[in-house]
Amino acid sequence: MTDRIREQMSALLDGELPGDEMGLLVRRLERDEQLRRAFGNYVLAGEALRSPSGPLASARFAAKVSAAIDAGTVEVPQVRPARPAPVRWARPAIATAVAASAAVVAVLLVKPAMQETAVVAGGAVQQAQRALASLPIITESSPTPAHSQRLAGYLMAHSQFAGAIGRRNVWSSVLASDPGITRASYEFAETP
Amino acid sequence: MRLVRAALALGVMGLLSQPARASDDDARAWLERMSEALATRNYVGLFTHTTGRQSETMRIVHRVGRNGSTERLVSLDGSGREIVRTLSEVHVYLPDRGVVLVEPRTDQGSLSKALPAPGPQFDALYEMRISDGNKLLGRKVRVLDIRPRDAQRYGYRLWLDEETAMPLRTVVADGRGRPIELINFTQLDMPRKIDSKEIEAAVDAAGFRWVRSARPPPEPRPMMAGWRPTRLPPGFRLVASRTQVIPGVALPVQHLIFSDGFASISVFIEPGSPSGPAPSQASSVGSAHAFSTLVGGHVVTAVGEVPLETVRDVATSVVPVQIPQPPPGVSR
Numbered sequence: 001m002t003d004r005i006r007e008q009m010s011a012l013l014d015g016e017l018p019g020d021e022m023g024l025l026v027r028r029l030e031r032d033e034q035l036r037r038a039f040g041n042y043v044l045a046g047e048a049l050r051s052p053s054g055p056l057a058s059a060r061f062a063a064k065v066s067a068a069i070d071a072g073t074v075e076v077p078q079v080r081p082a083r084p085a086p087v088r089w090a091r092p093a094i095a096t097a098v099a100a101s102a103a104v105v106a107v108l109l110v111k112p113a114m115q116e117t118a119v120v121a122g123g124a125v126q127q128a129q130r131a132l133a134s135l136p137i138i139t140e141s142s143p144t145p146a147h148s149q150r151l152a153g154y155l156m157a158h159s160q161f162a163g164a165i166g167r168r169n170v171w172s173s174v175l176a177s178d179p180g181i182t183r184a185s186y187e188f189a190e191t192p
Numbered sequence: 193m194r195l196v197r198a199a200l201a202l203g204v205m206g207l208l209s210q211p212a213r214a215s216d217d218d219a220r221a222w223l224e225r226m227s228e229a230l231a232t233r234n235y236v237g238l239f240t241h242t243t244g245r246q247s248e249t250m251r252i253v254h255r256v257g258r259n260g261s262t263e264r265l266v267s268l269d270g271s272g273r274e275i276v277r278t279l280s281e282v283h284v285y286l287p288d289r290g291v292v293l294v295e296p297r298t299d300q301g302s303l304s305k306a307l308p309a310p311g312p313q314f315d316a317l318y319e320m321r322i323s324d325g326n327k328l329l330g331r332k333v334r335v336l337d338i339r340p341r342d343a344q345r346y347g348y349r350l351w352l353d354e355e356t357a358m359p360l361r362t363v364v365a366d367g368r369g370r371p372i373e374l375i376n377f378t379q380l381d382m383p384r385k386i387d388s389k390e391i392e393a394a395v396d397a398a399g400f401r402w403v404r405s406a407r408p409p410p411e412p413r414p415m416m417a418g419w420r421p422t423r424l425p426p427g428f429r430l431v432a433s434r435t436q437v438i439p440g441v442a443l444p445v446q447h448l449i450f451s452d453g454f455a456s457i458s459v460f461i462e463p464g465s466p467s468g469p470a471p472s473q474a475s476s477v478g479s480a481h482a483f484s485t486l487v488g489g490h491v492v493t494a495v496g497e498v499p500l501e502t503v504r505d506v507a508t509s510v511v512p513v514q515i516p517q518p519p520p521g522v523s524r
Contacts, residue, residue, distance in 0.1 A: 012238075012249070012378065022379055026238065026251055029268045030394040033287075036272050039249070151475055151482050151493070153438035158458035158480075158495045160282065160298045161432070161449045164230035165348070165362060166456065166497050168265070169373055171275050172241035172250055173478030174284070175267040 001038055009039055219320035222336050225357035226350065232256055235358065236390070237380035238268075243373050243478045255386040262391045274393050285395045292397050294404040314453045317341055317427040325351055328360045329380060338454065343367030344425035344502045345455045346479060356382060364479045366499060373479040419446060419461045419492075423509035425502055427452040438462075450506075457496035457506055464489045472508075474500055483507040 008025050011017035017025065029036050152174070159170040234256055241248045253264045259279055266274040274285040277297060284293040318338050325335040332354040339347045347369065351361040360380060364373040428450040435444050438460070445462040464486060475482045481500040484493040485507050494507035 017378075022238065026268065030251075030266065030272070033272060036268065039269055151484075151495075154458065154460050154482065154493055154495050155477065155480060156282070156284065156293070156295055157298075157436065157438055157447060157460075158449075158456070160295075161451075161458065162456050162497065163454070164227065165350075165359065168252070169241075169362075169364065169375065169478055169497065170480055171265050172248065172375065173243065173480060175248070175250065175265065175271070175273045175275065 001035070005035070219322040219336055219338075220314075222322050222334060222352060222357060223320065223338070226336070226352055226359055229357045230254075230359070231261065233356065233358065233382055234384065234386045235380060235382045236386065237377050239375050239377040241373075241375055241478075253386065253390045255388065255391055257388070262388075264391045264393070266394065272395060274395055276391060276393050278391075283393065285393050285397060285400075287395045287397075287400075290400050292400050292402045294402060313427060317345070317452055318347075318454065328353075329377065331355065331360065333360060340367060342426070343499065344505075345452065345498050346372075348454075353380075358382065364497070418512055418514070419448065419459070419490075419510055420513045421448075421450075421459060421494075421506045421509045422511055423505050424450060425452065425498075425505075428455075428457060431456075455496065455498050457494055457498060457503065459506060459510060460491075460493045460495070461487075461510065462491050462493075464491050474504065476500065488512055 005025075008017055008021055012022060012025060029039060155170060155174060159167045159174075162170060233254070235252070235254050237252050239250055239252065241250055249268045251264075251266050251268055255262050257279075261277075262279060263277040264274065265276075266272070271286075271288050273287065274283075276283045276285070279297070281297050282295045284295075286292070318340055320339075321337045323335045323337070325333040327333065328351055333351045334354055336350040336352055337347070338350070344367075347365045347367070349363040349365065350359045352359055358380065359375075360377045362373075362375045363371050365371050429452075430448060431451045432449045434447050436447050437444050443463050445460045448459040448461075450457045450459070473484045475484075478497075480495065480497045481503045482493055482495045483500065483504040483506075484491055486492070487510050492507050492510045494503035494510075496503055496506075
């Protein structure tokens, strides 16, 4: 990827890319999966650096995760909120899009209160992806696949009755957050 | 991203302290203009969608044709996922999983006419204000604040293009004025014509699994099914109910739709099963929340773009009721 592309992606995120260049970049993003992944990493890294939501995890914790990735194990944060909180669906969109190195960047987003850990064994990349997918969860238990799949179906059904603004918000969240749509196989008729 | 943070800050300040500078009538007119613009205009845009600490870049194409509107929304960050709304169906392309989900499009026909229009009842629930704003995307904007009068629904701040009333930026805020979701356009074009190919998915779905609901849902009808929530926020009323098949749910479910004229809540009732969700599960995605609980051997789930407390109150108040079906052709 060239420096020019990097500059264009940065300008796009800041809303400062001229229209003609924006059109070209968007068409390229739509066609080029590798560039989309790079763009996803860029967004993720930018979010980590800019950290709009609260304190960062300690560098020591990030270093431990990095070491675990290298060793083939990853420490997954187990969240214990002080009071009941809603489940945040995990984000395989990121999990499948970023490389293991980006996991460390993402872990930097974890707040100190969320740093109680449990070791998960397995391959480094897969475990890094699991760690990423687990980060947004802010309750003691993850939704089961059946539960998240059910909710995903409900969300899409509900969105069709929302207004234009509400539907756009829900759809954007579905594309961004993946509320379990792909977590389990579907039980209904398929067409080729 | 500086723009995003600035918008979030403006959202907080505005929803808490925006002075009244124009009449509610003007604000209502702008809301109606916005709704009409979103439904009747061609537009192509890029926007960032921010919730909590996550931000994604999306492209949207909305095309109005002779037979109705079609739409395409695609994520430009990594996954390449897309949602395409055709005249008859909604397709969700998940290239990372090799799956296309297909649901019948159900926002046509009687339901849209059944939704309550803004009016005196709406004014009792929301306070609206319209004010001048700074330029966005080189366009003069008006800022429309829709502030709830209670904590059971969300507030909105909309930056509307002065010429077309198209929303260029949208902030959803909770009852305390804290922003929880932001959509910020970085590009918006409104061409006279959009090629139908612009609505076609860029994903090559050859070899993908196409997953459809087992049967199309019946036309929504404003009648009460055998279940009813006994607690609803003020102003919410039943606007439709139907029995439908939800991907991922083995049996058809009852779907009740409630609206206060701006926000909507869906209540789903499905026969319970051993593999069903555990009682009392709360979930959130973006500004939408869901709450599931068991009632009389059925799984009741309330979903809506309202606070978690609201969907929890609605879901936990659902009880079975016996209501005679209205005769054919009679709406409740």
